[in-house]
Amino acid sequence: MSESKAAPRIVAKGLEGVVATGTALSDVRGLEGKLIYRGYDIDELAGRVSFEEASYLLWEGNLPNQKQLSELKASLAEQRELPREVVDYILGAPKDASPMDILRTCISMLGLYDYGAIGAEQVRLNRERQISLTAKIGVVAAYFHRARRGQSLPPVRKDLGEAAHFLYLLNGQEAGPEAVATLDMAFVLHADHGMNASTFAARVCASTLTDIYSALSTAIGTLKGPLHGGANEGVIHMLKEIGSLEKVDRWVQEQMAQKKKIMGIGHRVYKVLDPRAPHLKRMAEKLTAELGEPKWIQMSERIAHIMRTEKKLEANVDFYSATVYYSLGLPTDLFTPIFAVARTAGWTAHVLEQWQDNRLFRPDSEYIGPALGRKVVPLAQR
16 A cells, blocks of 8 residues: 655745635735725725724724714723823833834833733723724824924823824824824725734734733734835835936836835735725825925826836835825824824734634744754864
């Protein structure tokens, strides 16, 4: 009888094409250019629901009615206050620190003031933590920005929505309705996005039955990378480096000749236009027209046209969100923290979903080191 052979293992570098788990939260359909939250196309949600409504949808499975929305807004407002020790850390942190490092550290610190926060058994408390983290992360980001500039920290308020409150803390005064509506829609567009790197990292961490603060800190550290959330900062740096519309063609051709990546172009999953990009493009066009600085969107459009024509690559969400944030007067190094503020709704939803039917993530690896049989040579003879 012939000896049976083990089935060959397939190594998927970067886990491409590997389905790691199931989720009811969001679906990214790359070939169709679709992003779906709980059965709703993102085109159905963008501009029609607030960030609070989108968060409720991700957390509870349905859009809230008026009573449920009012209760959620009240809960978020009640949870905004940071522990005094966290505020003191923000005030004393290095002024040149990366805002993402501050976010990661402060979210981890919050876990110090929530004793016994571990595992999946505390369902009610974890739901409260979900709201608390979503309410606090924007406060951390805004407070650090003001602290590093030597500005006072405005007291948190309870009468503003999440987007309006973030802009108020950042600027020390209420923003206009157009700016609030713009940031609110950006929050909705960024709230969740399938099994992206930071979400997967959060779920891997959560699968060990650690606490939600550890999972969120892991997600923030993952989002920080330039191949993930950091790409939106790269877009503005790219546009500033090019300088003007007249220089776009030559600059792009030089980058392609050197096989360098064009920031904000292409996507790991979407093979057609990122469905979030058109919404941000419209906002970018409107904002730059109002500010009298149309060159940023003009340059972006020219880059997108060249890449679409010559490389069959489309713009992704970072490509236009960078211009939107820049036009709102937001500091470049806060672009990724703003991404994190929005994505906290999705991250926390995924952590709680992971705990509903948990299994520890423990993939195999392919060993590519030296063959078995090496012998130890005595130290004196090496």
